[in-house]
Amino acid sequence: MKKITIYCGANTGNNPIYKEGSLALAKELVDRELDLVYGAGKVGLMGIMADYMLTAGRNVYGIIPQKLVDIEVAHQGCTELTVVETMRDRKWLMAERGDGFVAMPGGIGTLEELFEVMTLNQLAYMRKPLALYNVNGYYDQLISFLDFSRQEGFIKDQQMAPLIISDDPRELVDAMARFITPSA
Template sequence: MKSVVVYCGSNPGNKPVYKDVAYDLGKKLAAKEILTVYGGGNLGLMGTVADGVLENGGQVTGIIPNFLAKLEVAHKTLTELHFVDTMHERKAKMVSMSDGVIALAGGYGTLDELFEILAWSQLKIFHGPVGVLNTNGFYDHLIAHVDKMTEEGFLRPENRDLMLVADTVDELLEKMETFFLQKAENKPLDHTLYVTKPNA
């Protein structure tokens, strides 16, 4: 993977662990020389990821709608910052620049972006890995609901497996890189690799 979109909250959350993990992700993306693409703000986890990349010699491209530039306060020291007119344009541009997607903790906006890209993956519009970083069990209930969707016949198992889940940055990046390489080489995917149940 040469580039990754990161979806995450414009708030930091109530526990320091979320910011710590966001910074660690940025640091490790920089170390792997993976371009980070994100929403362009300097607040919350968004800003922390960008800082983690930039302070460790990496490159970050931000995409932010004009009307949000003041609300989310556009990050001023990014490698590149693009201003767009709409949220739809923002999301499409972010994905068009990336080989994979990572979702950290966040609110409605993060879930909107995550499920849209999963739907695009299901429809074979997007072909890269989609990773969910389940810090502090944040996504346990969401994962359980996705499993319920599969159990009740609303989601095929092979499409359930498009959502790669891990509890740590290193584990998630390893799963995503394996997925990416298997796709690139047209190898059958080992779906058991990607299924992670919520913490007991």
């Protein structure tokens, strides 16, 4: 793994633990000399991740639609800022450029990106690790819903098996690395 695509909120949430979690994950990525691919925002958890990574000397690859650049949310300090036409283009490039994915706490966009990557993996368009960074139990209810969907026969066990879930950044990145290079 060289680049991790992070999906996260354009807000910081109501609890400071989300900002702390974001910084802890950014530190783990820096310690492992990994670079960041993200949605190029300068606000919320996105901005916190990018700022930390840049300050630590890591590469930050931002991908953002022109519409969001026009409303001044693009992080102009990115190592490389790619401006695309649509959100669909943005999602595809983020999926293509990352070696693995982490969904941090976030809103509707984060959830959409999470499910798109799950689908791309399921349909074998790619095979890359996907992790839920479950800061403060943020994803507990979603995990319960996914398990319910599995129990009801709408999601297969093998679709859920590759999903990495942890609230510990080191454990999360370790599991992602094992996914890419499984032990014999």
